[in-house]
Amino acid sequence: STNAGVERQDYTIYAQEGQSKRILYGISKLQASLSNTNNNSKLVYQYQSVPTTNAIIVGLISEPLIQSAITKLQLPIDSIPGKEGFIIRSVNNNIIITGSDASGVMYGCFELADSIKLNGKVPASIHIKDKPQMVMRGVCVGLQKPYYLPGRTVYEYPYTEQTFPWFYNKKLWIKYLDSLAEYRINSLYLWNGHPFASLVKLKEYPFAVEVDDATFKKNEDIYRFLTKEADKRGIWIIQMFYNIIVSKPFAEHYGIKTQDRERHIVPLIADYTRKSIAAFIAKYPNVGLLFTLGEAMEGAGQEDIDWFTKTIIPGVKDGLRAANIKTEPPIILRAHDTDAPDDIKAAKGLYSNLYTMAKFNGEALTTYEPRGSWAELHRTLSRLGSVQIENVHILANLEPFRYAADDFIQKCVQGMHKIYEANGVHVYPQASYWDWPYAADSTEPLLLQIDRDWLWYKEWARYSWNCNRNREGEVKYWSHQIALRLGCDDAPATDILMAYEKAGEIAPKLLRRFGITDGNRQTLTLGMRMAQLVNPERFNLFTLLYTSESPEGETLSEYAQKEWNHQPHVGETPVDIINQVKAEGDSAVAAVEKAAPYIVVDKEEFNRIKNDMYCYRALAYHYAYKAEAALHVLRYKYSDDIKDLDSALLPLQKSVEWYTTLTRLTDSTYRYANSMQTAQRKIPFRGVNATYKKWSEILPEFKKEVAAFQYHIDSMKANAGKGNTALEPLQPAKVTINSNVQYYPFTAGAKPFLHAANTISDVVPELQHLKGIVVDTLAQQQQETLLQFKNEEPVKLLVGYFVSKDSSYLQEPQLETNATANDRGQGEVIIGNALVIKQMPPVNIHTYLFERGNNKLVLPKGKVLLLGFIKGDEPIKTYDAGLTPGGKVKQVDWLFE
Ligand code: ADA
Numbered sequence: 026s027t028n029a030g031v032e033r034q035d036y037t038i039y040a041q042e043g044q045s046k047r048i049l050y051g052i053s054k055l056q057a058s059l060s061n062t063n064n065n066s067k068l069v070y071q072y073q074s075v076p077t078t079n080a081i082i083v084g085l086i087s088e089p090l091i092q093s094a095i096t097k098l099q100l101p102i103d104s105i106p107g108k109e110g111f112i113i114r115s116v117n118n119n120i121i122i123t124g125s126d127a128s129g130v131m132y133g134c135f136e137l138a139d140s141i142k143l144n145g146k147v148p149a150s151i152h153i154k155d156k157p158q159m160v161m162r163g164v165c166v167g168l169q170k171p172y173y174l175p176g177r178t179v180y181e182y183p184y185t186e187q188t189f190p191w192f193y194n195k196k197l198w199i200k201y202l203d204s205l206a207e208y209r210i211n212s213l214y215l216w217n218g219h220p221f222a223s224l225v226k227l228k229e230y231p232f233a234v235e236v237d238d239a240t241f242k243k244n245e246d247i248y249r250f251l252t253k254e255a256d257k258r259g260i261w262i263i264q265m266f267y268n269i270i271v272s273k274p275f276a277e278h279y280g281i282k283t284q285d286r287e288r289h290i291v292p293l294i295a296d297y298t299r300k301s302i303a304a305f306i307a308k309y310p311n312v313g314l315l316f317t318l319g320e321a322m323e324g325a326g327q328e329d330i331d332w333f334t335k336t337i338i339p340g341v342k343d344g345l346r347a348a349n350i351k352t353e354p355p356i357i358l359r360a361h362d363t364d365a366p367d368d369i370k371a372a373k374g375l376y377s378n379l380y381t382m383a384k385f386n387g388e389a390l391t392t393y394e395p396r397g398s399w400a401e402l403h404r405t406l407s408r409l410g411s412v413q414i415e416n417v418h419i420l421a422n423l424e425p426f427r428y429a430a431d432d433f434i435q436k437c438v439q440g441m442h443k444i445y446e447a448n449g450v451h452v453y454p455q456a457s458y459w460d461w462p463y464a465a466d467s468t469e470p471l472l473l474q475i476d477r478d479w480l481w482y483k484e485w486a487r488y489s490w491n492c493n494r495n496r497e498g499e500v501k502y503w504s505h506q507i508a509l510r511l512g513c514d515d516a517p518a519t520d521i522l523m524a525y526e527k528a529g530e531i532a533p534k535l536l537r538r539f540g541i542t543d544g545n546r547q548t549l550t551l552g553m554r555m556a557q558l559v560n561p562e563r564f565n566l567f568t569l570l571y572t573s574e575s576p577e578g579e580t581l582s583e584y585a586q587k588e589w590n591h592q593p594h595v596g597e598t599p600v601d602i603i604n605q606v607k608a609e610g611d612s613a614v615a616a617v618e619k620a621a622p623y624i625v626v627d628k629e630e631f632n633r634i635k636n637d638m639y640c641y642r643a644l645a646y647h648y649a650y651k652a653e654a655a656l657h658v659l660r661y662k663y664s665d666d667i668k669d670l671d672s673a674l675l676p677l678q679k680s681v682e683w684y685t686t687l688t689r690l691t692d693s694t695y696r697y698a699n700s701m702q703t704a705q706r707k708i709p710f711r712g713v714n715a716t717y718k719k720w721s722e723i724l725p726e727f728k729k730e731v732a733a734f735q736y737h738i739d740s741m742k743a744n745a746g747k748g749n750t751a752l753e754p755l756q757p758a759k760v761t762i763n764s765n766v767q768y769y770p771f772t773a774g775a776k777p778f779l780h781a782a783n784t785i786s787d788v789v790p791e792l793q794h795l796k797g798i799v800v801d802t803l804a805q806q807q808q809e810t811l812l813q814f815k816n817e818e819p820v821k822l823l824v825g826y827f828v829s830k831d832s833s834y835l836q837e838p839q840l841e842t843n844a845t846a847n848d849r850g851q852g853e854v855i856i857g858n859a860l861v862i863k864q865m866p867p868v869n870i871h872t873y874l875f876e877r878g879n880n881k882l883v884l885p886k887g888k889v890l891l892l893g894f895i896k897g898d899e900p901i902k903t904y905d906a907g908l909t910p911g912g913k914v915k916q917v918d919w920l921f922e
Contacts (some may be wrong), residue, residue, distance in 0.1 A: 034147065036066040039082045041090045043762050044070075046257045047127040050206070051134030052083055052567040059139035081137070085130060086112075090110075091123050107213070109259075110156025113137055120151060128259035129156070132209055137278045143505075158491040159639060159802045161355075161380065161414050161449030163212035163263070164205065164482060168192065168220070171702040174714065179284060179705075179734070179844040180218025180320075182233045184244050191462050191650040193247050198254060201462075201475055206258035208486035213255060214315055216265040216453060218284075221301035222272030224248060224307055230297055233275040242414050257312050263313040264305070268332060269321050284321035286845055287809065287883040290328055290336075299340040305337055306344025306354070313355035314341065315382065319362025320843055323885070329363045330371045338375050353378040357414065362842040366405050366503050379411040382451060385441065387543025387567075387841070388419040390428075391533045391574045393436035399573035400444055407446035407459060414449030418484070421548035422536040424456040424699050425465035426637040429480035431503050431522065432496065438488035450489045458699040466633060467696050479510070480525075481803035501534040512626025520620035529642040531606050536647050538602040539577035542567035544841040546852070547708035548699040550640075551723050552647055552684060554709050555677070555730050556918035558655040562828075563857040563905040563918060564708060567841055570892060581652060585659030599656065603649040610642030636694055637789045650680035668737050670920070673899020677734060678857060681727050689722040695719070704847055705840055711853075730921040754794045758894045759821045763813040768796040777862060777890055778802050787861040787913075789906045795823070795893035802888045804835055810884040812891065819897025821872040822850070822882060825859070825890030829866040835887030837869060849873040857905035858914070860890075867909045872901070 036059055038052055050066060059066040066081075073093050084091045086105050090363050095102050098116045106864040108113055111133030122133035136155070141147055168182055168189055185192050205213060222235040223244050234241060243919070252262045269284065272293060276283040279293065288294075302314070316337060320330040341356060356376060357551040358365055361385035369381060383403055386392060395403075407413040417437075420428075441447045464472040475482070483506070488494075494502075500519060508518035536549050541557055541564045557564050558581055571580065578597030579587065588593055617638040624631040657673035691698075698716040699706060706712030709723060717723060769775040771792040774784045779801040800810065812822075827834040837854070838846035846852050850872045860868040868890060871883060872898055895901075904922065907914040 034064045034078050036064055036081055036147070038066055039069045039071045039080055039090065039094075040068065041072060041084050041088050042070040044084065045127045047259050048083060048085075048130045048134075048278075050124075050257050051131030054348060055081070055083075055134040055138045055141075057877055058141045059147070062141055062147075064141075064147065079119045081122065082119065083122045083130060083134060085127065085719065086123045086125050091121065094121055096120075096389060104230055106154055107156045108160065110154070111136065113151050113153045115148070115151045116230075120381075131259055135207065135209070148155040157209065157490045157493060159438075159448055159450050160412055161212055161259075161451070162210050162486060162489040163214055163286050163414070163449070163451040164210055164485075165214035165216055165451060165453055166461050167454075167458050168215055169216040169459050173698050173703060177273065178284065179403060179703075179850070180270065181219060181273070183272075184217070184220065184223035185240050185561065186243065191242060195247070195250060197405065197462065197473075197691055198251055201786065202254055202258050202260065202524070204475060204479070204482070206589075207262060208483050209490055210482075210486050211259050212261045212263055212313070214263045214265050214449070215503075218267045219270040220264055220266055221305055222275065225301060225304035226299050227297070227304055229300060230275060232278050233272045233297065233301075233915075235272040235274050245308075250311055252311055261311070261313050262309075263315050263355065263357065264316075265315040267317045267320050268297065268337075271297060276661060277398060284845070286321055287885070288321075289323055290331060295332070295336045295861050299336045299343065299493060301578055302337060302340030303343035306341050306350075307348035308344075310348060311354065311356065315357040315359065317359045317361050317363075318368060319359075320845070322362075325362065325364040325367075330368055333358065333368050334372050338372060341376070346448070352671070355380055357382050357428060359383070359416070360402065360406060365402075366409060369406070369411055373409075374413075380414055380449065381406045381409070381411055382414040382416050382449075384543075385415045385416045385437065385445075386417075386574045387570065388545045389533075389540075389543045389549070389574075390417070390433075390437070391419055391421040391543065391570070392576060393440040394431065394576060395440065395444060395573055396577075397569075397573035399569055403445035403447060407448070408796065412449050413445065413447040414451050415447045416446060417450070417452045419453050419458055419545050419853075421545035421547060421699070422532045422540070424548065424550060425642050425695055425697065426456070426528075426532075426550065427525070427634060428455050428475065428532070429478075429484060429522075429525040431484050431525050433481075433529045433533070434484045435488045435492055435499065438485070438492040440562075440706060442492065452482070452485045454478065455698040459702075465695050465697055465872050467694055476721065480507070489528055510627070511624055511631055511825075513620075513624050517620035517623035520616045524613045524616035524620075524634070524638050525878060526615065527609045528638055529534065530609045531613075531641050533751040534602050534606055535645070537570065538578065538597065538599055539581065539648060539652055540570055541565070541708050542841060543570045543574055545699070545701050546706055546840045548706065548712075550644060551698050551709050551717070551720060552644075552687075552727065553651070554726070555651065555658070555734070555921035557656065557708060559658055559921075560857075560905055560916060560918040563854055565837060565839075565852075565854060567839075581655050585656055585662070588656075589663040591659060595697075596797075599652055603652050606645035607649050610645035613842075613907060614642045633694070640687060640690050643683050643690060647680050647683040647687060650676040650683065654680065658920065662915050662917055667741060670734075670741075674731075677731055681731055684720065684724055684727050688724045691720050704850075705844060705852070707840070707847075707853060735920050752789070752791050755791045755794050755895045755899060758816070758896045758899075760820055760894045761815045762798075763815070764798055766812075767799040769799055769845070771795060771797060771860075771892075783863045783865055786863050786907050789856055789859045789908065791856065791901070792823075792892065794862070795895070797893055798891040800889070800891055803836070804889050805884060809886060810835075810891075811890060812882045814882075815879050815881070816875060816877055816894070819874065819876050820894045821874050821897055821899070822894055823855075823892035824871050824873060824884070825868040825892050827866040827888060827890075828858075828869055831866075833888055834866070834883055835889040838871065849875070853903070855901055855903050858908045859906050860892075861908050861910055863910075865910070 056066050082094045105125050109128045111129040122428045124130040206337040216303045255262045357380040464477040504515045504519040508515045576597045581599050584599050617635045654673040654677040657669050661669035702715040704713040710717040773787045838851050840846045851873045856870040858867045860869045904915045
């Protein structure tokens with residue numbers, strides 16, 4: 026379009042006969058760029074070089090064609106570029122593109138193509154030598170869904186056309202792979218629980234296959250297609266799987282569960298898994314493996330090491346041997362729910378192409394300066410000698426709005442190098458991971474994530490290649506990219522970029538200062554309940570978020586306490602964040618409005634970007650006012666002055682007004698906030714069966730909070746300080762326990778332990794009719810706690826977890842590292858600080874639901890209390906009773922309930 030006046034030229038591209046597909050792919054992109062700028066080009070295969078002018082000579086540095094061209098043109102090619110690197114050099118209208126591997130040469134072709142595209146012509150003189158900083162630059166796609174398949178549980182999704190129609194869409198794959206190649210991504214990960222039974226048949230276990238014959242054939246076909254097309258573009262396909270999961274028909278055949286966190290390694294399952302891996306590796310030679318030793322395996326330790334070294338690696342080796350393959354594909358161990366350094370040390374001598382992967386900021390984006398124990402783990406992994414890959418996982422705090430803060434992302438990649446010493450990146454989709462390939466926007470037709478979130482991918486990829494780029498140049502670069510995409514000038518595009526940069530601070534800051542968890546059980550953009558802000562501990566606070574994934578700073582409670590005690594504040598405070606996010610929301614809106622009059626081509630997408638900026642502002646103000654209200658309420662804990670509660674009312678009301686705005690902005694523009702719509706989602710509300718996934722469902726709840734608060738303030742004023750109403754005692758349910766157990770009553774002086782004399786000193790009234798089951802804390806530290814019983818009606822077992830990080834205690838169920846941690850509803854604290862036992866930490870009660878029948882409770886090693894059974898449907902009020910060894914702590918969360 027802008028080539029008027031540029032003279033049309035003829036170029037001859039020379040390459041060696043039989044050139045690799047990857048280099049030919051690079052050449053095809055170069056030719057496309059030439060023809061787009063109105064130049065002619067032809068490809069000539071030649072062994073020796075004799076070109077004179079307008080020649081582009083492409084090949085590996087080791088090829089005779091390149092060597093003779095270097096000599097004939099007297100090109101001073103100083104040194105060979107490293108892995109995936111390239112050199113582009115021109116002399117007298119001739120250009121050489123070379124590298125030491127095919128990927129490097131391909132990227133050299135892309136580089137020249139980009140420069141032609143950017144300048145509208147072939148550069149008169151060019152000299153570039155480049156190679157990537159991150160050796161693994163990857164993205165992923167989930168073969169997973171927002172919901173569980175009928176009769177199945179987490180991660181279990183066989184590859185079928187019915188569940189994943191897009192998986193069989195070759196055109197879509199090509200479009201996606203082309204964009205990944207263009208961004209110089211070299212790995213694409215497919216995440217799934219147990220992919221093998223959809224892709225291989227084993228002669229020893231023919232019944233294990235879990236798709237029908239026609240589907241199986243389609244799977245073979247598409248998988249071969251995908252791996253071949255990816256290979257052509259310098260991209261490894263890497264198949265991810267969880268352990269230990271077996272296929273459903275396999276499980277049914279042997280009468281076992283498909284996955285079981287409490288299961289130990291058994292020879293049958295080990296044999297099945299080893300053979301599955303071997304068959305897979307032999308069948309799809311250029312596919313790597315990424316795996317999770319955990320979630321569905323007994324805690325970290327020797328079993329993980331055994332599974333890795335005696336099942337997975339031998340499986341890969343069997344496969345390589347069977348297919349006579351010499352190059353070992355990459356095997357990547359996730360440092361998730363396992364002791365990865367120990368695992369790698371044990372595996373090192375056994376396999377040469379090992380990598381590790383760990384979550385950058387948990388399942389969110391919070392900071393580019395991670396610290397603390399999590400940073401330590403990353404450095405330990407980086408120093409093991411295997412390549413450490415940073416996993417930018419799920420992004421639970423960014424869903425569903427657009428995120429493209431190039432400056433934040435650049436700093437993240439710098440942090441990956443500097444703080445984590447990592448050498449690889451793996452990036453999740455920006456939003457809607459479980460809903461691939463569609464974005465959450467309510468458009469007709471639906472938007473593809475790869476179209477909507479192109480900047481997200483391109484930014485991570487660009488900085489993975491090189492993160493040391495000067496900011497000013499980057500603003501120019503991205504502005505121009507946005508301008509090309511939206512069909513506008515660079516100036517308004519810069520305003521759009523500025524809007525992204527400002528808005529890009531909001532979600533990270535809000536989560537790291539006010540959030541409950543970095544995990545996807547929290548959807549940040551849906552907001553938080555007051556109880557969650559003033560008493561996050563009750564909701565299973567994930568402390569790593571504050572100790573590693575945030576700059577040093579204070580929580581709302583810490584801030585309130587320090588204020589009350591006139592102590593100095595440290596680091597990033599809630600008040601800093603309250604002020605910053607409001608300003609950033611305003612700036613984002615102002616910047617995008619500045620661009621508005623100048624966008625005429627892709628107005629529709631621009632309006633969506635603009636709406637997202639308004640959403641971010643509303644979100645920022647909503648949180649800011651709510652946090653302000655929380656600080657007043659937390660002050661009341663110390664002051665006992667009802668005026669502090671009065672002061673909280675106005676900001677609380679304002680927060681609801683902003684939430685009303687957010688609801689209006691999102692109601693017709695988004696289908697949902699979060700793409701994981703199962704019971705694992707807890708914050709702000711339990712998201713079972715796709716509920717509480719939109720703002721309009723939450724708004725009434727937030728209004729109720731204000732009403733409850735007003736009501737409580739009024740009645741407190743009326744009854745001079747008496748708060749909570751009396752609670753009903755729970756009724757015991759009938760259960761027959763299969764072993765001899767002893768019971769104890771919930772009265773002061775009762776003894777809950779077999780061999781220890783500690784006695785109960787305080788207990789919530791709800792437990793008074795129940796009978797606790799005596800436990801042996803010595804045995805609990807050596808082995809699992811097991812209880813087998815029979816019940817005629819559904820029952821709930823009350824389990825008391827001690828609130829202590831000491832490893833002698835069983836830790837509360839953690840959805841961050843165990844997706845099945847809520848399968849019996851045990852994922853949340855029902856009554857916090859419910860019981861005091863002398864010389865023991867406070868106790869939080871969780872409940873486990875069991876259907877009628879013969880049941881078995883297995884809890885991992887560690888001290889834990891069994892507090893008795895109630896009927897499955899007996900209502901229990903969820904709250905924090907505040908009973909601690911130091912006395913009753915004043916709680917304020919009930920004021921909103
Ligand atoms: C958590 C999360 C899962 C999954 C998992 C993992 O359990 O809830 O959705 O992401 O981590 O594999 O890291």
